[in-house]
Amino acid sequence: MILFPATLAEPQHFSLWERLLFAGLVLLSITLFWRRFATVLRKILQSKRDADFRLFPLGRRMWDFFWEVLCQAKVIRQRPLPGIAHAFVFWTFCAFALVTLNHCAVGFGLGFLSSTSLAGRAYSYFAAAFAVACAGGILGLFVRRFLVRPRWLGQELSWESGFIALLIFVLMATYLAAFFVADVSPAARALWWLHSVALLTFLPVVPHTKHLHLLLSPATVFLSRGGFSHIPPLAGDEDFGLVAGTDLTRLVSLQAYSCVECGRCTEHCPAANTGKLLNPKEIVLGIRGYLNEYGPSSAEPLIGKYNPQEAPFQCTTCGACEFQCPVGIEHLPILVGLRRGAVNTGAWESDHGSRLFLALERGSNALGLPAGDRDKFIQKQQLPIFDGSQEYCLWLGCMGGYDPKGREIVADFARVMNYLGTSYGVLRKEKCTGDPVRRLGNDLLFQQLAESNLEMLSQSKVKKIVTICPHCVRTIQEDWKEFGTPPPVEHHSEFLARFVSQLPQVQGQEKIVYHDPCYLGRYRNVYQEPRTVVAHAGELLEAPRSHERSFCCGAGGGLAFLGEETGERVSHVRAAELAATGASTVGTACPFCNSMFRDAFAARGEDVPQLLDIAQLTARGLPNDAG
Amino acid sequence: MKIIVAIKQVPEREAPVRIDAGGKWIEEANIQWAMNESDAYALEEALQLKEKHSGEVVVLSAGPERAGTTIREALAKGADRAIHIACDDLGDRDALGVARLLAAAIKPENPDLLLTGLQSDDLGYGQTGVILAELLGLPHASLILHVEKTDAGLTVKRELEEGWFQNIELPIPAVLSMQSGGSKLRYATLMGIKRARTKEVRTLSAAELAAPVASSVRLERIALPQKQKSTQILSGTAKETAAALVEKLKFEARIL
Numbered sequence: 001m002i003l004f005p006a007t008l009a010e011p012q013h014f015s016l017w018e019r020l021l022f023a024g025l026v027l028l029s030i031t032l033f034w035r036r037f038a039t040v041l042r043k044i045l046q047s048k049r050d051a052d053f054r055l056f057p058l059g060r061r062m063w064d065f066f067w068e069v070l071c072q073a074k075v076i077r078q079r080p081l082p083g084i085a086h087a088f089v090f091w092t093f094c095a096f097a098l099v100t101l102n103h104c105a106v107g108f109g110l111g112f113l114s115s116t117s118l119a120g121r122a123y124s125y126f127a128a129a130f131a132v133a134c135a136g137g138i139l140g141l142f143v144r145r146f147l148v149r150p151r152w153l154g155q156e157l158s159w160e161s162g163f164i165a166l167l168i169f170v171l172m173a174t175y176l177a178a179f180f181v182a183d184v185s186p187a188a189r190a191l192w193w194l195h196s197v198a199l200l201t202f203l204p205v206v207p208h209t210k211h212l213h214l215l216l217s218p219a220t221v222f223l224s225r226g227g228f229s230h231i232p233p234l235a236g237d238e239d240f241g242l243v244a245g246t247d248l249t250r251l252v253s254l255q256a257y258s259c260v261e262c263g264r265c266t267e268h269c270p271a272a273n274t275g276k277l278l279n280p281k282e283i284v285l286g287i288r289g290y291l292n293e294y295g296p297s298s299a300e301p302l303i304g305k306y307n308p309q310e311a312p313f314q315c316t317t318c319g320a321c322e323f324q325c326p327v328g329i330e331h332l333p334i335l336v337g338l339r340r341g342a343v344n345t346g347a348w349e350s351d352h353g354s355r356l357f358l359a360l361e362r363g364s365n366a367l368g369l370p371a372g373d374r375d376k377f378i379q380k381q382q383l384p385i386f387d388g389s390q391e392y393c394l395w396l397g398c399m400g401g402y403d404p405k406g407r408e409i410v411a412d413f414a415r416v417m418n419y420l421g422t423s424y425g426v427l428r429k430e431k432c433t434g435d436p437v438r439r440l441g442n443d444l445l446f447q448q449l450a451e452s453n454l455e456m457l458s459q460s461k462v463k464k465i466v467t468i469c470p471h472c473v474r475t476i477q478e479d480w481k482e483f484g485t486p487p488p489v490e491h492h493s494e495f496l497a498r499f500v501s502q503l504p505q506v507q508g509q510e511k512i513v514y515h516d517p518c519y520l521g522r523y524r525n526v527y528q529e530p531r532t533v534v535a536h537a538g539e540l541l542e543a544p545r546s547h548e549r550s551f552c553c554g555a556g557g558g559l560a561f562l563g564e565e566t567g568e569r570v571s572h573v574r575a576a577e578l579a580a581t582g583a584s585t586v587g588t589a590c591p592f593c594n595s596m597f598r599d600a601f602a603a604r605g606e607d608v609p610q611l612l613d614i615a616q617l618t619a620r621g622l623p624n625d626a627g
Numbered sequence: 628m629k630i631i632v633a634i635k636q637v638p639e640r641e642a643p644v645r646i647d648a649g650g651k652w653i654e655e656a657n658i659q660w661a662m663n664e665s666d667a668y669a670l671e672e673a674l675q676l677k678e679k680h681s682g683e684v685v686v687l688s689a690g691p692e693r694a695g696t697t698i699r700e701a702l703a704k705g706a707d708r709a710i711h712i713a714c715d716d717l718g719d720r721d722a723l724g725v726a727r728l729l730a731a732a733i734k735p736e737n738p739d740l741l742l743t744g745l746q747s748d749d750l751g752y753g754q755t756g757v758i759l760a761e762l763l764g765l766p767h768a769s770l771i772l773h774v775e776k777t778d779a780g781l782t783v784k785r786e787l788e789e790g791w792f793q794n795i796e797l798p799i800p801a802v803l804s805m806q807s808g809g810s811k812l813r814y815a816t817l818m819g820i821k822r823a824r825t826k827e828v829r830t831l832s833a834a835e836l837a838a839p840v841a842s843s844v845r846l847e848r849i850a851l852p853q854k855q856k857s858t859q860i861l862s863g864t865a866k867e868t869a870a871a872l873v874e875k876l877k878f879e880a881r882i883l
Contacts, residue, residue, distance in 0.1 A: 240818050344817040357814035362661050363641055371641040444817040 006179040007115040008124040009188035010106055022107045025200050032204035037215070040207060040257050047253040047296040048246065051235035053225075065222045068328070075326045078264060082144055085137035089168065092127075092134035093214070099127045099175070103195060128176060135172040138165050152263030160209050167205070170198040213260040213327050220258040221328035223251065228523055229319055229332035233482050234340075234443060241340025241441055245290065245298035252337070253296060255329040256287040265321030265331060270552040270574075271314045275567025278314040280321040280331050283307060287334065303342060312338040313348070316570065317439045317557035318518040323548055339441030348441075352563040356436060360445050364431045365398040366561060371429070374401040378426055381411050386425030388461040392417075394424045395467035395476070395489070398432050399591035405598060406591040409468050412619035413492050419622050420499055427460060433475040436558035447483060450475075454484040465489040468615060470519035470590045471556070491520055493589050493614055497529035500536045506621040510538035513583035513609075515574070515597075516550035517590035530589045530614050537617035541583045551577065555592035575600035579609055586611050628682035628776065628799075630673040631738040632706070633729055633759070634666040636690050636697040637749045650848050652718055662697045665744030669805035671812050672774055673742055674705045680776050683707050685736065689728050691715045695828070702823035703815050709826070710736075714833040720842060722754035727838035729755070730762040732831055740781070741802045745770060756804035767802045768795060772809030784809075 014022070055061075067073045072090055076083035102113040113120040142165045145153060174195040181187040206214055225232070232249075234240070241247065248256075265280035266272045272279045286306035294300045303309045312335045321331040342348035359368035374396065378385075386393045394414070399406030417424055434449035453476075457465075465487055467473060473491045480486045496503075514534045520526045527547050534540045545551045554560075554570030575597050578586045586609050588594045594613055601608040612620075638644070639659040647654045662670075673684045686701040688694050689712035698709045710732055717725065733741060741763070746753035753769075760767030772792070773784040780798040786806050787793055859875070861868040876883045 234817075237821055346813065346816040346819065351811060354811060354814050358812055361815060362639060442814070442817075444815060444820055 007121060008128075008175075009178045009181045009183050009185070009191070010111055010115060011189040011192045012109075012183060014107060014109065019108060022196065025196070026104065029200035029203045033207055036204070037207040037212075040212065040216075043291050043296055044250055044253045044257065047248045047250045050225075050232065050249040050251050052232050053223075053251065060226055061222050064224065064226075064328075065218065068221050068326070069218045074324075078324055078326070082141060085140045088130070088133040088137035089141075092130040092137075092172070095127050095130045096171075098123065100199065103192070103199070106192070107196065124179075128179065131172040131175050135169055135176070138168045138172070141165060142169075150263075150267075152267040154261070154263065158261075160205075164202070164205060164209065164211055167198050167202045171195060171202070174198065210259065210261045213258050216254060216258040217260070217327035220254055223254065224328045225251065225330055225333065227478070229317065229322060229336075230330070231333055231336050231438070231479070240344035241342075241443070242302050242334070242337035243341035243345060244301055245294050245296050247302070247337075247341065248287065248291070248296050251330075252287065252334060253291055255327075255334070256284055256291060258327045259284045259288065259329060260327055261285070262326065264324040264326065265329075268320035268324050268549065268551075270316055270318055270320070270554060270570040273551075274565070274570050274573055276311075276314040276565070277308060278311040280315075280335070283311060283334060283338075284329055284331065302338060303347070307338065309342060309348070312342075313350070313353075313440075313562070314559075314565075315339075315557050316518070316552045316554055316559050318552035319522045320518075320549070320552070323522050336439060336441055339439075340443060341441070343441040344443055350562065352561060353440065353558075356440075356558065356561040357442055357445060360432055360434075360437060360449065364429070365402055366432045366436050367398050367402045369402045374430070375428075377401060377407055381407075381414065383410075383414060384425045386427050386460055386462065390423040390425045392422060392424040392464050392466045393457070393460070393462040393487075394426050395465045395469075395472055396426055396430060397467055397469040397472040397591070399595065400468050401430065403591060403595060405594055406468070409591055409594070409613040409615050412613070413468055413615035415619050415622060416496065416499075416503065416615060420502060424466070427456065427462075429456065431456075433472045434479070435471040435475040436561055438475060438479050439556065440558040446479070450480045450483045454480060454486065457487060458484075462487050466492055466495050468492045468591060468613065470517045470524065471592060474519045474523045491524070491526060491529075491589070493520065493526060493530035493533055496614060496618055497532040500532055500618075503536065503618060504621040504623070506537040506617070508538070510585055511541050511581075511583040512538040512585045512587045512617065513541040513543055513578050513581045514546070514587045514589075515543060515553070515578055515593055516546055517588070517593050518550065518552050518556055520589055521550055522548060530587070533614045533618060534587045537587075537614075537621065538585065541581050543578055543581055545577070553590075553593040553596040555596045560592055560596070569600065571596035571600040572603065575604065575608075579604070583609055585609055585617075587614055587617055588612070589614050628676060628680050628739045629685070629736070630676060630682065630740045630742060631685045631687055631733055631736060632666070632670045632673045632701070633741070633743040633755065634670060634686055634688045634697060634701055635663040635744070635747050636660045636688065636694040637663045637747055640664075640748070644851065646849060646851065651846055652849065660693060660697065662700060663744050663747050663749075665746065665748075665805055665807045667744075667812055668807050668809055669742040669744050669803075670701055670704065670706065671810050672771075672805055673740075674813070675810065676740075676774060676776060677705075682739075685710065685738070687729060687732060688712070689714050689725060689833075690717055698828060699820075699823055700815060702826045702828070703819035704813055705819065707826065709828045711828055711830045712833060712836065713830050716833075716840070718846075720840060721844035721846075722752045723758055723844075724838070724840060724842055726755050726758035726762055728833060728836055730759055731836035731838050733759070733763065737800075739799045740774075741765070741800070742774075743802070743804050745804045745806050753804075756802055760802035763802065765800050765802050766797050767804070768797060769804035770806045771803045772806050774803065 072087035075086050102111055105111050113123055115121050115124060145161055174191045178191045206212060263281055269280050289306040290302060315335045317332060319332055356366060364371045396410055400410040431449050431453050434446040437445040470491055473489050476486045476489045512534050514531055531540055551574050552570055553574055586597060597611050639661040642658045645654045677684050684706045686698060686706045686709045688698050698711055702709055712728055712732055743756035757767060768783055770786045771783045772786055775782040781801060782794055782796050785793040861871045
């Protein structure tokens with residue numbers, strides 16, 4: 001029983017001339033397509049091998065492919081309306097694979113999806129449903145791009161996108177119109193030819209434009225390094241990071257050609273949003289431009305015509321770009337790679353940067369203070385020294401050991417641990433984990449700091465670390481792996497969330513807005529634990545940008561040490577956003593965020609919310625004699 | 628221009644200082660070592676001169692085996708080669724004794740310029756550069772912040788008291804004792820460290836330099852400085868305290 005009487009018209013009896021013309025057009029289309037696509041493939045395959053690439057285990061890759069490519073999960077979740085529209089276009093393309101094959105076969109009298117067969121007819125309706133959704137979707141996307149014009153799609157209108165949208169619309173319209181004409185009518189023939197011309201124009205346009213992502217991004221998602229901000233180890237004595245074309249690896253080149261220029265990275269980038277030169281999309285397109293002009297065997301520096309040196313050094317490594325990217329581009333290894341290239345060869349000159357490096361070459365902490373200051377703090381707070389018998393090693397970090405506000409956080413966290421009866425101790429000596437130099441691309445210093453700390457931890461027989469700093473957590477847990485086996489480490493929010501039920505509740509319903517630190521959220525996937533802790537101390541408010549979309553405080557990537565910013569300050573923008581929630585308190589979980597907001601609120605002057613770490617929020621509920 | 632930079636390895640600034648049983652030196656166990664600060668500035672000046680005028684930078688250091696790490700650091704930052712005078716009894720030699728060792732190694736090199744730090748962070752005699760100039764029969768200037776090469780020789784900027792400077796001209800060859808802070812130090816790079824592996828380090832023994840050991844100065848005893856606290860808490864509004872702080876930094880601490 002068929003409810004809809006119309007069937008898909010299939011023009012018959014093509015003349016020899018028509019067949020020859022069609023065959024010629026197909027050949028021309030494929031040739032034009034292949035000439036460009038082969039060039040791109042060659043540039044990718046001629047790039048350096050990724051020394052640390054492992055195809056296995058496949059489970060993660062297959063899941064990413066299923067979820068992000070086939071289900072379009074990230075595309076939809078992060079931009080629901082355009083995401084759904086895009087997903088319909090994508091799914092329609094999948095459904096149309098068979099339709100397109102049949103369409104071409106019809107031209108040679110070899111059609112296999114005849115509307116006389118039940119299966120053929122059913123499939124034509126199935127595809128028609130998608131065609132309707134796709135036509136609607138592409139119209140919506142057209143309106144968005146050319147009439148709504150979101151800022152992050154760029155200043156200039158992309159006529160190329162408009163042309164592609166037109167082709168897709170014509171493909172769908174000609175397919176649907178064929179349901180309303182008779183097989184032998186001239187209209188059916190005209191529709192068939194129009195569909196063919198659109199199709200054969202579309203094919204060569206793909207590799208010449210950003211629509212190359214149709215072909216590359218499934219591979220990019222499947223082959224991505226995985227993890228978050230995974231910085232590959234340097235391979236061999238001549239690898240100093242991304243210096244020239246010869247340093248571009250296959251993954252970097254593949255990712256550069258996969259960019260679809262959607263601008264999600266730019267939309268969420270704290271640098272791009274505060275008037276800096278850095279625009280993560282332009283970094284990726286810069287690599288693509290370099291590959292197009294110089295290729296992967298060139299010794300021409302990567303920093304230059306296509307990527308100015310200033311840009312990568314404005315990155316806070318917050319990772320919003322990498323998190324958002326729907327085509328699997330890993331921006332952080334590229335941004336940090338460019339920094340590595342400049343720093344490891346000494347090409348980067350920055351007064352503040354050199355001061356940080358020299359402080360860590362000679363001293364123990366990123367703040368450049370004498371190590372004795374940390375000893376004095378430990379004595380004053382009477383923090384127990386770790387002797388191997390305690391359960392936890394309380395890692396102070398540079399902020400916890402030297403920064404006045406960081407010390408208050410440590411002191412309050414120690415009070416909580418004392419109250420709970422947790423056994424812990426602090427190390428007599430500690431060096432910076434190397435987080436700021438890791439992100440700034442100083443591999444020499446990072447290796448020295450990681451090795452020296454790993455040695456110290458193993459001598460002290462540390463089995464578990466807890467710390468108030470998400471940067472320390474990430475660097476110890478992930479980045480140190482390159483040089484040894486770090487003990488398990490957790491952030492104090494995870495510790496506090498576990499014991500929160502044993503702690504006295506803070507009286508009153510103070511409104512507390514929680515700020516997600518990048519290195520706890522996107523880097524470690526810890527979102528709920530600090531919220532549990534905050535909810536125990538008052539009423540939890542959410543900032544407009546929170547969880548995975550949290551907006552950086554401006555400190556990461558070593559930028560806390562690089563001095564004046566150009567444009568607006570990232571910390572001021574975020575502090576204003578937090579204050580606007582009407583909360584009386586801002587709850588933080590990272591001493592760097594805390595110090596950035598402390599300065600930002602001081603600059604705002606009167607009438608600002610108070611600023612407390614989750615450890616301080618918790619400690620307020622303790623009886624006065626505790627700890 | 629061939630420049631020799633004399634560098635010394637000293638205890639790191641943050642090293643815990645404890646006086647050893649003999650009372651004449653500090654306990655060396657558990658101490659980390661670094662390049663003497665003003666020597667690092669001397670090296671930086673030499674490297675900048677080489678970058679501008681080409682030539683060669685040779686680092687020279689007397690000290691035990693551990694001084695090798697500081698020599699490697701200097702090579703990593705850009706020095707071309709090094710001479711290490713292996714000598715375990717540096718502590719027994721006074722400034723004259725050390726200068727004699729260094730002079731013996733420098734003579735066959737015939738440098739155009741010899742740079743030393745102003746003084747060492749550990750003993751702080753401030754003598755080595757001056758005596759070296761005397762032993763080598765070369766003109767000398769101290770407290771130098773900046774060196775400019777001219778057709779006739781050198782123009783150097785000296786630091787005087789109270790924020791005054793003096794520019795003087797010297798012929799080459801010459802010896803200069805460099806003050807800290809004249810230029811910005813460069814950081815060590817991975818590329819520098821890797822390239823330094825293949826650079827030449829010539830080791831000379833103190834014995835083959837045949838410099839007399841006998842000291843004319845004898846170190847009697849060392850002592851830790853007396854601790855004194857002079858913290859002042861400024862009160863008032865942020866504006867008032869900031870103004871008071873600037874006042875004190877300018878006229879009491881004299882660092883602004």
